Amino acid sequence: MKVLVVGSGGREHALVEKLIQSPRVKKIFCAPGNAGIAQHAECVPINADDIARLLLFVEEKGIDLTVVGPEVPLSLGIVDAFKQKKFAIFGPDKKSAQLEASKAFAKRLMKKYAIATARYESFTDSAAAGAYVRSLPAQTRLVVKADGLAGGKGVIICDTTGEALDAIAAIMQKKSFGAAGKEVVIEEFLEGQEASLQLFVDGKNYSLMPAAQDHKRIFDHDAGPNTGGMGAYAPAPLLTDSLTDKVKKTIIEPLIAGFVAEGIHYTGVLYIGLMIHKGIPSVLEFNCRFGDPETQVVLPLLKTDLIEIFEAVHAGRLKTADIQWHHKSAVCVVLAAKGYPGEYAKNAVIDGLDTAVAMKNVAVFHAGTAKNVLGETITAGGRVLGVTGTGSTTGQAITAAYQAVSCISFDGMQFRTDIGKKALS
Secondary structure (H helix, E strand, O other), X not given: OEEEEEEOOHHHHHHHXXXXXXXXXXXXXXXXXXXXXXXXXXEXXXXXXXXXXXXXXXXXXXXXXXXXXXXXXXXXXXXXXXXXXXXXXXXXXXXXXXXXXXXXXXXXXXXXXXXXXXXXXEEOXXXXXXXXXXXXOOOOOEEEEEOOOOOOOOEEEEOOHHHHHHHXXXXXXXXXXXXXXXXXXXXXXXXXXXXXXXXXXEOOOEEEOOOEEEOOEEEHHHEEEEOOOOEXXXXXXXXXXXXXXXXXXXXXXXXXXXXXXXXXXXXXXXXXXXXXXXXXEEEXXXXXXXXXXXXXXXXXXXXXXXXHHHHHHHHOOHHHOOOOEOOOEEEEEEEEOOOOOOOOOOOOXXXXXXXXXXXXXXXXXXXXXXXXXXXXXEEOOOEEEEEEEEEXXXXXXXXXXXXXHXXXXXXXXXXXXXXXXXXXX
């Protein structure tokens, strides 16, 4: 098979690494890819959202399967365009992708099908949003969200009325997240611990991946602003078997039944961001693709050929698919550029990569990297690398990951030192 992976981040690097393990894959292309992906695949200079050029490329190269990594092309209807041309593609169509592309759409769907989530209101007018916030008790903790896609950063946690009003102004008036802020969702702040659960879905059936826990805040102990994710680990012991059963019965099965009732044929990967409080799960968000950095800890645990899973999804036979996972743990530590998640520096030379990659039980996934004219690997994004360690236990995986991190350096490199520690406690 010839496979095209669409995207350029750590998630796509993890997908490429897993796909090259399949004996059925002859050649992998990646559009546009990055410096790390280029070691395993042929990178082509086509942006992930340039659907017309991607269609031409697939036709010219005789691509057998396209796998979409990021959310933007899904929300633009890349799957619909490919299916119209009878090209095989893995991911949900545009109608399905609204679940991530519009938080208001997702909240309305959850409300309609009695899926547990935070109480909310949505607004397209900043004055009305401000009036709503002022009507609440002064110390009400709120979460203000840009409705559309904001690269994982359009969520602001607010402890006071003033902070909530500032968040509304930033999103709706200052356009901090661009067009994503035309509408805001204002919801109650939920207490508890977060967990990420991903599943393959074929329209009616689903298959769970190991639960993971992401670390969204930039600094240790969950301090500082939200990011696209500073690290993750899997499996997450927070999601016990009994709690996972609750998630199935109260969230996943009602949601899939809701899809069918709404005429949504959802296929691909569904990501559920959960808040667990006193043994009760609630939905924080849905994503319509593999999570980042959760993919960098989940896929290394996959034993089954990923191509076979994609085919089972496409054929609607997930119910009978035998998907197996290694009984191991994985921990991913994200190395970010100076200034991230705000304006960040680029073009810093990265040292120590070869040493880290050569270490046992370590994988280094490139997220924001490029090559300079001297052939050196340099920083080219906010999240630069995802360093994943694996082991028989979470503790062993943490040790492997941080030993590899200690080998890598670049100017202004920042990372959290507590990834995975929640699992140990």
